[in-house]
Amino acid sequence: MYFGIDLGTTNSLISVFENGQPRLISSKPMVPSVVALIDGALITGDAAKERLPTHPKDTVAAFKRAMGTDKTFKLGRQTHTAVDLSAMVLAHLKHLASSETGYDVSDVVISVPAYFNQLQRDAVRAAALAADLNPLRLINEPTAAAIAYGLQDIDEQGHILVFDLGGGTFDVSIIEVFEGVLEVKATSGDAFLGGEDFTKVLFEHLAQKHGIPTDDVVIKARLWDAAESLKQRLSTAHEAECDFVCDDRTESLSISRDTFSDIASNLVRRLRLPVERALYDAKLTSQQIDKVVLVGGATRMPLVRSQVSRMLGKLPEVGIDPDHVVALGAGIQAALTANDAALDDVVMTDVSAFSLGFSISRQFGNRYEHGFFEPVIERNTVIPASREHIFQTVELGQTEVHFELYQGEAPRVQDNIKLGAMKVKVPRNSKDYESIAVRLSYDTSGLLEVDTTVLSTQKTQSVTITDLTGGLSAREISARKKALQSLKVHPKDNEDNLALLARIERCYAMALAEDRNQLQNMLLTFQYALDRQNPSEIQSLQESLSEQLDQFETNYVR
Template identity: 50%
Template sequence: MHIGIDLGTTNSLIAVFRGGQPELIPNPLGQVLTPSVVAIRDGQLVVGEAAREIARSAPAQAAALFKRSMGTDREYRLGGTAYRAPELSAMILSALKADAEAHLGQPVTDAVISVPAYFNELQRKAVRAAGRIAGLNVTRLINEPTAAALAYGLHEREGESRILVFDLGGGTFDISVLELFEGVMEVRASAGDAFLGGEDFTEALARHIAQTAALDPHDAELRPALLKLAEQAKCALSTAPEARITAEVGGQTLDQTLTRDRFEEVTAPLLARLAVPLDRALSDANLSPGEIDRLVLVGGATRMQPVRAYAGRRLRQLPVSGVDPDQAVALGAAVQAALVARDAGLDDVVMTDVSAFTLGIDTAHRRGDRWHAGYFAPIIERNTVIPVSREETFSTVEPGQTELRFGIYQGEAPVVADNLHLGELTVQVPRNMAEHEKVKVRFTYDVSGLLEVDVTVLSTGKKASLVISQLAGEMTEAEITKALKKMKALKHHPREDAANLHLRARLDAAFAMARGPSRPWVTGLILRLEEALDAQDPDALDTLRKDLHAALDRFEADHVR
């Protein structure tokens, strides 16, 4: 079975293409959004909503937002063990895989996983590694805006139109410009910011709340409560002109009123960062805002009114509706999975994509009477339709030179030191004292993200191909094998107990937030749950869970309204 996965910074989703349409697969709680949070509790791995609640009451026991560390060596400690971002992401993917198998009643082996369009090669390799650790064969990585447009594109098989996909998720921002015509979906340009998302808006608002109350926004004990209040206020402002924040934090009572205008002022630096990727994508597509036929907003963060207003103002139109912004990427990934599997329901759909970054080599330039190395020579420009093969000719610097060393880079900076180093290739050339030896360098880049580099010495016909050396932050085969063993050794919390675990974690988080008479009240709720668990009456337990969740909803609503 081939499935599509939206591996998000804040939430993840999984979908399958059946009966000619993509459909979302629920988790054990009956929800399609699974928080991208993992925790170790009592020696057991906890994933999703329960892990998010644990993160609020005991942040040292949980890890979140690790998607931003993909492709780096950063480690997170859980249960006395260090994990890197691909390993933590594999825990999310493994849980999604289990949900799909329980829902579909058959094994799931193949997956298309979405990635931010602006993820570089190293980050994409980390996502592939996460899939392998989770026991998935990752058949394709699909850019998130492209996946979202594909979900919409199923309904647009007639006529022509230019679409701009404005994708602001929890941790990343992407822009893609696409053209649809007669079942063909062509990506014209992509741009983005891999470190800008809804979580940054929450962080900015949490700092504002703390500073207004003369609290330290960096206090580790206060941060969970401040971030929760900020998230609640941010969501409230999506549907109301103002939000009132009342809570006990840091030994004092907070009573603040936040308006949309003030929220926009607090997050102005973040809103300003939306402009550069948007301008670059339009420029690369050679289009003006007025030439965009439709604006598609994707990602939960686009529910924020300042973001919606900014996008509408810049594109001079209201966004189209019809697909939930949280769900579009997963639905599109399922469509791509069906395309890879050659589903008969998609015989008339064709999709092309582009390279998000420029690919090239380092070269030397003469300044005065000396050669200076370290300059970037593009071979495949960003936003070139893939698959693609491009070739350029280069020569030795000095007559008599017997070796050419090519550094392979990805990026947009003129100096290679500011770009991502992908690998190195060295080729031997004849000693020629009379003239410079010439070589042709060919880059071939496909839709799966595979880059092949071939160098041909023109005078001899000798060829050499790129063998990419180990990149800093990339997991080796030995590390992936070790991670697989770590995953198998972890005790996974039973899926059938997920509802009880989630409720208990939520009660613990409420107890940590509460003060004064509220704490005995929460303790009473915990005792009621434990008594019901001891009685083992499924019907009574189901009724109690609904009652306790409703009580907690009212408790949390008292903090932001």
């Protein structure tokens, strides 16, 4: 049996893959991601959620948002981190699955928001280990959802956009389905936008409108509960109301869909950028999206569905329960990771959610500014991937270069996540600057390899960064490093690419007049593509240029 977990901000679920299909554990699969202290004991799930409005000092929710930070939470006299609390939820899920299946649940695939950075992902792994689970892989939430939908429509072809708005995070993924292949084209998101934020603006609106004090923790917790209830009711009604008791007086709280749309307009606008970024990275327009699917309980809000329809020009689908689809997809990924025979005909590819690159110095006039980010593997590159970049020393006579590897999208490395570092010795050269070829290789497990070659001496050096792998064994790391070797060839040195360049040059020698200009443009276009090292772009050009050369040779060879 293979198990997948959706560790959510609001609710968490666990699925099992058996008999060729995933299914959810428990007749009531959604476990509230809430932890409470009762009589000195910590509990989680429904019982903890029930105490949230009445015992706010002894109950904690939405702690997933603090993963990867130093923030702590007080439960009575006890202090816990987000990792501690998440571990309790994971342990609860493990117990449910073990009790129902009779298996000792250990190996799992856990879903995470696509825009979780490495610190946040490391926190999820730490929580899993603390719950006595072995996280085989962390999978992006929209990718998990795409797998569930893609497996359902595996015989179809086209592009699926997965719009995943959960309790605390927002993710978008675009997946292409063709001939049993599920290929993630792009992923984007906002790690601090979710249903909780919509509840918050409604909570603040109600407090201001009715003059309800929010400095009292009990009143604050009860008002939050009322706001959440009204928000959910607006999913099926145009107006919602409820009674709220405050200081021995009863207030009638009400909200309409139109008012809710007005007060949440800034949040709705924030949904647009990740969608546009994903389309841009996938090199697609909204018209080229064949299907839009909704994931996450917050997508039940009519204002969200309306925004999705306006942005993408089509009505979204909800064929699978939006609360369940990520956990089901994680279960499928667990089976794929274990090479389950039922999925022999399914191939799944994923992308790097963030860019990977190095800290560099840039020259401004007569001085250098340090700490700029130079991406080598861009975000939404299909992984595994290997890219090479040439760096130079910044000073004559320099004898050492310090390479620092970062993950992120900010122009300054101080705003990105540092992953590792290495020092490379170069010969003292007082007449010229030394050049170093740096190859960065990244695989689906999170394994990173940095290979450097000092061009003047051909001296090489390598470092392997395993912090992102979640604890692969030495044997597994060795196997993955061996698999990466096949990628460590610059496209300029690939035999097929060399043959195509030689063919273009041969045709150029045969041609005359304007045909030579066309062939020269073909040569430059292909060389530029090789420099960019994008395998899909190179393959597409290979096919296109080969067809053009076929036509040229047909016309010239009589």
